[in-house]
Amino acid sequence: MNQSPNIACPECGQLHHYRPIAPGQTAFCTFCGETLYRNRTHMIDAVMALTLAGLILFVMTNLFPLLGLRAQGQEQEMHLFGASMTFWNQEYRILAVLIVLNIIVFPLFELLALLVVTLTIRNHWESSFAIFLYRWMREIKPWGMLEIFMLGVLVAVVKLGDVATLIIGTSLWSFAGLIVTMTAASSILDPFTVWRELDKTHKVKPHE
Amino acid sequence: MSNASELHTAHDAGLVQCQVCGNLSKAPAHLSKYDVMSCPRCGARIKRREQNNSVEVTWALLIASTILYIPANMLPVMSVYMLGKGQPDTIISGVLHLLEAGQWPLALIVFVASVFVPLLKLFSIAFLLISIQRKSRWRPHDRMRLYKITEYVGRWSMVDIFVIAILTGLVQFGNLARIEANAGAFSFAGVVVLTMFAARMLDEHLIWDISRKEEPAA
Ligand SMILES: [Zn+2]
Ligand SMILES: [Zn+2]
Numbered sequence: 001m002n003q004s005p006n007i008a009c010p011e012c013g014q015l016h017h018y019r020p021i022a023p024g025q026t027a028f029c030t031f032c033g034e035t036l037y038r039n040r041t042h043m044i045d046a047v048m049a050l051t052l053a054g055l056i057l058f059v060m061t062n063l064f065p066l067l068g069l070r071a072q073g074q075e076q077e078m079h080l081f082g083a084s085m086t087f088w089n090q091e092y093r094i095l096a097v098l099i100v101l102n103i104i105v106f107p108l109f110e111l112l113a114l115l116v117v118t119l120t121i122r123n124h125w126e127s128s129f130a131i132f133l134y135r136w137m138r139e140i141k142p143w144g145m146l147e148i149f150m151l152g153v154l155v156a157v158v159k160l161g162d163v164a165t166l167i168i169g170t171s172l173w174s175f176a177g178l179i180v181t182m183t184a185a186s187s188i189l190d191p192f193t194v195w196r197e198l199d200k201t202h203k204v205k206p207h208e
Numbered sequence: 209m210s211n212a213s214e215l216h217t218a219h220d221a222g223l224v225q226c227q228v229c230g231n232l233s234k235a236p237a238h239l240s241k242y243d244v245m246s247c248p249r250c251g252a253r254i255k256r257r258e259q260n261n262s263v264e265v266t267w268a269l270l271i272a273s274t275i276l277y278i279p280a281n282m283l284p285v286m287s288v289y290m291l292g293k294g295q296p297d298t299i300i301s302g303v304l305h306l307l308e309a310g311q312w313p314l315a316l317i318v319f320v321a322s323v324f325v326p327l328l329k330l331f332s333i334a335f336l337l338i339s340i341q342r343k344s345r346w347r348p349h350d351r352m353r354l355y356k357i358t359e360y361v362g363r364w365s366m367v368d369i370f371v372i373a374i375l376t377g378l379v380q381f382g383n384l385a386r387i388e389a390n391a392g393a394f395s396f397a398g399v400v401v402l403t404m405f406a407a408r409m410l411d412e413h414l415i416w417d418i419s420r421k422e423e424p425a426a
Contacts, residue, residue, distance in 0.1 A: 008225045008232055011352070012416045013217035032352070032416070069378045071385065078377040086376040090389050095397055099373055102366065131229075135250040138228050142359075142404065145366055151317070152370030158314050159306075159371070160378065195229050199249065 007192075009034055037192035044197075048118035050185040054111050057181060060174040062104070067153065068167030069160065080104065080171065083149075106144035107182065113137040114185060117194060120201070127198040134194065141186075146179050219417070228252040255411060262411035263337060269409060270333050273402035276395050277326065283392035286372050290385050298392060299323065299368065322368040322396070325361050329403045332358045333410065340414045351415050359407045365400045369393060 007018050009029035016036065021027055027036040065077040084099035113133035120130035153172070160166055218225045223232045226247035233248050245254045255262065284296030297305065299322050306315035332354050339351060372393050379387040 006232065007230070008218035008223070010225070010227070010230050011412070013219055013225060013413055015216070015218055015221060015223075032349070067374070067378060071381055074381050074384075076378055076380055078374070083370070083373045083377050086373055087389060090376070092389060092394055095369070095389075095394055098397060098401070099369070103370075131250055135228055135252055139252070142363055142408075145363060145370075148364055148367050149370045151364075152367045152374055155314060155317060155367065155371045156374040156378070158311065159375070164379075192230065195231070195249070202249070 007036065009036060038190040039193075040188065040190060043188055043190060043193065044118050044121050047114060047185050047189050048122070050181045050188070051111055051114040051118065054178055054181040054185065055115070057174045057178040058108060058111060061171045061178055064171035064174070065169040066171050066175065067157070067169050069164050070167060071164040075167075077167075077169070080175070102143060102145040103149045106140050107146050107178075109140065110137050110144055110182070114189075117198070121194070121197045124201050126203050127201045128203065131198050131202065134198065138191070146175075146182065150175065150179055219413075224254055226250060226252055226254055262409055262414070263340060266333065266337055266406050266410045269402050269406035270330065270337070273399045273406065274330055276398045276402065277330065280392055280395035280399050283395060284390040285368070285392035285396060286376065286390055287388045288379075288385075289383075289388070292383055296390060299396065318368060318371075321364050325365050326399055326403065329358055329362050329365075329407070333403070333406055336410060336415070348415050352412065355407075355410070355412050355415065362400070362404050362407055365403075366397070369397050369400070 007016050008014065009016065009032060011034040012029065012032040014029055014031040016027075016029070018037075019027075021037075021039045023039050023041045026038045028034065029036055062080055064079075066080050066083070068075060068077045070076075080103060081100070084096045084103070086096075087093075087099065088096035113136070117130045117134050117137075119125070120127050153175075157166060157168075218232055222235050224235045224245070225232050226249065229247060229250040229252065231247055231249040233254075236245065246252065247254050281299055284298050285302065287294045287296040289295075299318075303315050303319050303323070306312070306318065336351060336355055336358075339346065372387075372389050375387045376389050379385055
């Protein structure tokens with residue numbers, strides 16, 4: 001084959017030729033060992049199913065209370081959104097905004113972006129909008145912190161455990177489910193394949 | 209497996225790679241220091257080695273977070289009011305209280321996330337920056353691994369902020385018992401955010417670039 005190398009390792013920049021691989025296989029960088037791309041059957045369908053489940057769980061998590069506390073006949077309930085509002089009420093407004101972004105806005109953006117991306121690939125839609133969303137989803141990814149918030153919930157539950165009576169809210173279960181579906185979706189999804197597929201229906205072709 | 213090319217890297221071949229989508233495009237012949245090049249596929253800004261200011265920006269962010277690290281540990285992060293009497297807690301005193309109460313697994317989680325990880329980040333980013341500036345060729349694979357670990361674990365420091373948010377949200381029983389957040393939490397969140405940006409700004413390709421120069425051409 002005489003074609004010029006057309007992909008580079010995202011970690012070390014080593015150039016490679018793209019070669020199709022069999023389903024279930026993975027291609028690695030010959031220099032640093034980083035994963036270049038994977039071939040997984042039904043990847044897009046699986047991610048779309050997980051994303052739809054994730055969106056339902058997201059709505060449930062935000063509708064119902066997360067935790068409650070009973071002490072001396074009084075009861076206090078807290079929703080997911082309420083966890084950031086406490087900072088807002090104490091004048092730490094930037095911190096409140098940061099938390100809303102971490103646990104509500106960015107995870108929701110990720111779910112919606114994944115839905116648009118998988119729909120675009122399945123239905124061969126023009127991909128400019130999906131490319132825009134997927135790009136920002138990739139850049140924002142480290143700032144979505146659902147699983148870290150969950151660890152925070154567990155720490156808080158143990159801390160309060162012997163001081164007062166805790167009420168585990170309905171949404172704690174959907175919240176756990178949401179984390180599982182989102183983690184599964186991002187571990188199944190192969191970014192290289194997504195970009196390759198999106199490129200096929202991209203109308204505004206770059207100059208070569 | 210795909211074939212390695214005779215040409216070493218995208219950079220050697222006169223190509224630039226988008227760090228967001230991996231797209232390769234031709235490097236323009238002329239680009240002044242302030243010209244911005246964006247990826248033809250996804251529109252993300254492409255960093256080019258010739259005009260790379262990643263080391264300077266990372267240093268600036270690192271120094272800012274080191275300075276913020278001091279109030280983050282000196283100031284109380286939250287106060288517990290029981291029957292009108294308040295007790296402010298710093299991160300360290302919070303860990304010590306947990307130990308006194310015998311909740312050592314919890315103490316360990318909070319210690320690792322809030323004390324160990326931020327320090328690890330500050331030191332490892334400084335170490336990587338110095339090694340890049342001194343054009344070190346020492347164990348590039350291990351330094352790369354250190355970079356990846358640093359980038360991955362940094363976010364987990366936010367757990368303490370979330371714990372404070374949950375505690376202040378739940379424990380609001382007026383004079384009987386209530387928990388308030390304090391300024392230390394604000395500085396601590398600042399340290400986490402700034403070190404996350406610092407790790408992102410550090411162009412890890414610089415670790416490889418210098419090591420590759422010494423390899424015999426194939
Ligand atoms: Zn590589
Ligand atoms: Zn791009």
